[in-house]
Amino acid sequence: MAETGRARLVLVGAAVVAVVGAGLVAWSATAESSADEYVTRSGTSLRVGDDAFRFVGFNLYDAAASDSYSCSPATRLDDDGLDEAMDTVRDAGGTVVRFWAYQTYTDGGLDFSGTDRVIAAARSHGLRVLPVLEDGPGDCSTGKSGEPLSSVNDGTWYVDGYREPLGSAAVSYREYVATIARHYRDEPAIVAWSLVNEAETAMRDAGGASVLVDFARDVSAVVHRVDPHHLVTLGTQANGAPGASGSDFREVYALPGLDLTEVHDWGDHGSDEEAMPGATRDGALPNPAECQATDASIACSFALARSLGKPIVVGEAGIAAEDDSERATRATLFEAKVDAAFEAGAAGYLVWQLNTANTDGYGVLVAGDDPLLRVLRTAAEEWASGS
Numbered sequence: 001m002a003e004t005g006r007a008r009l010v011l012v013g014a015a016v017v018a019v020v021g022a023g024l025v026a027w028s029a030t031a032e033s034s035a036d037e038y039v040t041r042s043g044t045s046l047r048v049g050d051d052a053f054r055f056v057g058f059n060l061y062d063a064a065a066s067d068s069y070s071c072s073p074a075t076r077l078d079d080d081g082l083d084e085a086m087d088t089v090r091d092a093g094g095t096v097v098r099f100w101a102y103q104t105y106t107d108g109g110l111d112f113s114g115t116d117r118v119i120a121a122a123r124s125h126g127l128r129v130l131p132v133l134e135d136g137p138g139d140c141s142t143g144k145s146g147e148p149l150s151s152v153n154d155g156t157w158y159v160d161g162y163r164e165p166l167g168s169a170a171v172s173y174r175e176y177v178a179t180i181a182r183h184y185r186d187e188p189a190i191v192a193w194s195l196v197n198e199a200e201t202a203m204r205d206a207g208g209a210s211v212l213v214d215f216a217r218d219v220s221a222v223v224h225r226v227d228p229h230h231l232v233t234l235g236t237q238a239n240g241a242p243g244a245s246g247s248d249f250r251e252v253y254a255l256p257g258l259d260l261t262e263v264h265d266w267g268d269h270g271s272d273e274e275a276m277p278g279a280t281r282d283g284a285l286p287n288p289a290e291c292q293a294t295d296a297s298i299a300c301s302f303a304l305a306r307s308l309g310k311p312i313v314v315g316e317a318g319i320a321a322e323d324d325s326e327r328a329t330r331a332t333l334f335e336a337k338v339d340a341a342f343e344a345g346a347a348g349y350l351v352w353q354l355n356t357a358n359t360d361g362y363g364v365l366v367a368g369d370d371p372l373l374r375v376l377r378t379a380a381e382e383w384a385s386g387s
Contacts, residue, residue, distance in 0.1 A: 036188050037049050037188055038188045038229050039053055039128070039188075039191045039192065039230075039231060040231070041231060041259050041260060041310070041311055043309050043310075044305070044306060044309060044310060044311050044312075044347075045311060045347065046191075046231075046260070046311050046347045046348070054342065054346070054347055054348060054383055054384045055094070055095045055096045055128075055191075055347070055348040055349075055384050056092075056093055056095070056096075056338065056348070056349050056350070056351075056376045056379050056380050056383075056384050057089060057094035057095060057096035057097055057098065057127075057348070057349075057350050057351070058089050058092075058094055058097060058098070058350060058351050058352075058353055058354045058364070059097075059098045059099070059315075059316060059350055059351065059352045059353040059354075060085060060089075060097050060098070060099050060118075060353065060354060061098075061099055061100045061140070061353065062076065062077075062099075062100065062140070063077065063082060063085070063097065063099040063100075063118045063121075064099055064100065064101060064106075064114035064115045064117070064118050065077065065105070065114060066111075066113060066114040066117075068107060068111065068114070069104045069105055069114075071100070071104070071139070071140035075355075075356055075357070079117070079121075082117065082118070082121045083121055083124075083125075085121075086121045086122060086124070086125040086127060087125065088354060088373075089125070089127060089354070090125045090126060090127060091373075091377075092373040092376045092377055093376050093377035093378075093379065093380025093381065093384065094127070094376060094380070095126070095127055095128060095380075095384065096127065096128050096129065096130055096191055096348060096350065097118070097122055097127055097128075097129050098129070098130040098132065098194070098315060098316075098350050099118055099129060099130075099131060099132070100131075100132055100135070100140055100197070101131035101132060101133055101180060102132075102133065102134055102135060102140060102141050102142070103134075103141070103142050103169050103170065103171070103173075103176050104140060104141060104142055106180065107170065108169060108170025108176060108179075109171065109175075109176050109179035109180055109183070110170070112180075115131065115180075119184075119187060119189055119190070122189055123189050127189075128189050128190065129189055129190055129191065130190075130191045130192060130194055130315070130350070131180075131184075131190060131193060132194040132196070132197045132235060133173075133176070133177055133180065133193065133194065133195055133196065134149070134173055134195070134196045134197070135149075135196070135197045135198075136148060136149050136150070136196050136197050136198035136199050136200060136235075137197070137198060138151075138152075141166070141167075142165075142166050142167040142168045142169035143166045143167040143169075144167060149161075149196070149199075149201070150200060150201040150202070150203070150242075152166065155202075155203050156203070158199070158201050158211045158212060158215045159203065159205075159211050159215075162174055162215065162219070173219075174218070174219060174222060177193075177195070177219055177222055177223060178223075178226050181193060181222075181223045181226050181227040181230070182226040182227060184227070184230075185226060185228070185230070186229065188229070190230050191230075191231070191348075192230055192231035192232060192233055192259065192260060193223055193230055193231070193232050193233070194233050194234075194235040194262065194315065195216065195219055195220070195223075195232065195233070195234050195235050196234065196235045197235050198235065198236065198237045198241065198264065199212055199216075199234050199235055199236050199243075199244060200212070200236065200237070200241040200242050200243050200244045201242060201243045202243060203243070204243075209251060210242075210243035210244070210248040210251065211243070212234065212236075212244060212248070213248075213251055213252050213255065216234045216252050216255055216257065216258060217255050217257060220232045220234075220255065220257030220258055221257050223257075224257060231259035231260055232257060232258055232259050232260075233258060233260045233261065233262045233313070233315075234252060234253070234258055234262065235262055235315065236249065236252070236261075236262055236263070236264075237262075237263060237264035237266070237269065237315075237316070238261075238262075238263045238264070238296075238298070238301045239263055239264070239265070239266075239269040239270055239277075239296065239297060239298045239300075239301060240269045240294070240295045240296070240297075241269065242294065245293075245295065245296045245300075245301070246291055246292050246293045246294050246295070246296035246300060247291075247292040247293075247294070248294065249261070249296065249300075249301055249304050250288075250291075250292075250304045250307070250308065253304070253305065253308055253310060254308055258310075259310070259311075260310055260311040260312065260313055260347065261301065261304075261305040261308070261310050261311065261312045261313070262312070262313050262314075262315045263298055263302075263312060263313075263314055263315070264314065264315055264316040264317065265277075265298055265314055265316070265317040265318075265337065265341075266316070266317070266318060267319070269298070270297060270298050272319050272320075272333055273333065275336035275337050275340035276298065276299050276302070276337070276340040276341070276344060277297045277298050277299060278296070278297025278298055278299030278300055279297075279299040279302075279340070279344070283340055283343055283344065285299050285300075285302050285303040285306070285344055286299055286300055287303070288300075288303045288304050288307040291303055291304055299344070302341075302344045302345065302346070305345075306345055311345075311347035312345065312346055312347060313346065313347050313348040313349075313350070314341055314346055314348065314349045314350060315350055316350060316352045316353075317334070317337065317349065317350070317351055318351070318352035318353070318362040319333055319334065319362065320361040320362050321358075321361075321362075322358065322361060327370055327371060327372065328371055330372060331370070331371035331372045331375050334351070334376075335375045335378075335379075338375065338376070338379045338383070339379070339382075339383075342383040342384075348384075349379070351364065351372070351376065
């Protein structure tokens with residue numbers, strides 16, 4: 001999320017949704033049987049073997065929490081809770097879990113027990129994971145809490161600060177990325193590496209380009225040198241975020257080292273009520289040539305990804321809901337958003353987020369029967385399964 005005030009201090013829920021129909025169970029079993037194959041890309045599509053791979057799922061950001069570190073210690077999941085959370089994802093039709101794999105969770109790459117636990121739990125439920133390696137807004141990481149990376153060292157973190165340890169970090173971000181990518185290079189349950197959650201900055205290089213371009217060029221090369229199997233995305237929210245929208249989005253994701261593009265759908269960069277902010281009423285995307293402004297909409301990000309010939313994933317999408325009436329409205333809004341995203345070519349859609357209590361206003365309460373869970377099950381059947 002763009003604003004650090006919307007703290008990510010919500011933990012995933014630990015309850016199982018009602019058992020779903022036989023058709024979806026069979027589809028989930030198919031997903032499980034292919035979990036030993038790596039996700040690849042072909043043009044704008046993700047693939048597993050010969051089949052297109054489209055997915056829905058959830059953000060479970062603190063899933064790798066352990067006795068050593070948790071971003072939300074009061075509600076950290078034990079092994080049974082993590083198992084139940086993965087049950088919830090699977091039973092809602094999900095096949096991918098996005099979570100934080102920052103240095104805080106692995107002791108700078110010295111202890112992978114927390115991330116191992118997440119991957120093992122995901123695999124046991126036929127799921128895949130999308131690990132994120134650092135936090136742009138500055139939460140749950142080794143720097144000053146709530147200080148965005150774009151402000152660190154007078155705004156130069158994306159220029160050269162990432163080559164030095166950040167705050168309490170044991171090693172530099174660049175060294176850590178190489179360590180974790182090398183460690184998991186042979187793990188097919190990983191969909192892709194997301195370099196930074198919501199990478200963005202107003203800083204530009206001497207030629208006028210966003211400094212994210214050189215940053216992503218360098219770090220994606222680091223990953224691909226040690227890990228030949230996995231895809232890489234920068235992890236931008238785009239859609240008006242500085243240095244990562246419009247022409248900047250196109251320039252950074254044109255890099256050959258970035259295999260897929262990423263956007264986030266939040267009301268502060270678009271609209272909760274619009275299925276695809278920036279598209280026409282019938283869902284048509286704008287001309288990429290008209291998407292050069294730095295406040296370009298999410299529809300522009302879809303159009304630009306298509307013009308680049310690369311897949312696009314909605315890594316986060318959140319709509320606030322505090323009571324049953326608002327949750328019903330949210331489900332209806334998300335139904336339109338998910339359908340519009342897949343209609344426009346999305347490779348995946350991940351909701352923010354499952355949790356045990358609605359402490360940030362955006363929680364999907366798995367202890368109840370949130371209608372959004374049924375929306376995602378339908379999307380899994382209609383879109384993610386390839387029908």
